Amino acid sequence: MSARENILARIGKARGSSITADVDGEIRRHQRGPIPPLAGDLVKRFGERAASLASDVVQARTITEVPGLVARYLSERQLPRQGVCWPALAPYGWHSAGIELETRAARGDDLVGVTGAFAGIAETGTLMLLSGPETPATVSLLPETHVAVLESSRIVATMEQAWDRLRVERGALPRAVNFVSGPSRTADIEQTVTLGAHGPYRVLIIIVG
Secondary structure (H helix, E strand, C coil): CCHHHHHHHHHHHHHCCCCCCCHHHHHHHCCCCCCCCCCCCHHHHHHHHHHHCCCEEEEECCHHHHHHHHHHHHHHCCCCCEEEECHHHHHHCCHHHCCEEEECCCCCCCCEEEECCCEEECCCCEEEEECCCCCCCHHHHCCCEEEEEEEHHHEECCHHHHHHHHHHHHCCCCCCEEEECCCCEECCCCCCCEECCCCCCEEEEEEEC
16 A cells, blocks of 8 residues: 555545545545636736736747747846756757756756746636656756746636646646745745745746747
8 A cells, every 4th residue: 555545544534434546536526615707818817917926927929939038038137047947848949049958956056947837827826836757846946046938728717727637637646736926935034025035036937829
């Protein structure tokens, strides 16, 4: 029995029933709370909400425009043009834009990290990222600058729809699901908002399509 099955068995025993064999059924039977309707353009709504959380948001017509947009963003802010990215993003033509990216998990001295995103949530302007060997979570968490490339077709209205899509497309859940709502911030010290306390100082979202 796996650790997951063991945990579910213990929960089922405590509830007086077994849910190990029907996790999806248990989820479907659970009553959802009210979900506010979102009318209009979800891509526009996502961009507006993300910007309100201090993310920088730009749009690209095709993926070929992405390296140039990233290069401009880094140059305007006098940021380094070296960093790390997810393996799937390596063929985008970074070198031709003057950017050097290594395809590996991030270390503490990496200043720029480029990732994709499983989904964008229009209601809150939040990115949904999945951990895995090809999508190391450190690339979005350790560097001071996080660049996320998001396909417009992957923008959904609500958090609930993002989870539904994950279950349909992936089946088994990844080890971790991370949600990014703008740069890292805290107000723990004297209730003064400080960016970059526990993660990136800045987030650039490039919506493609």
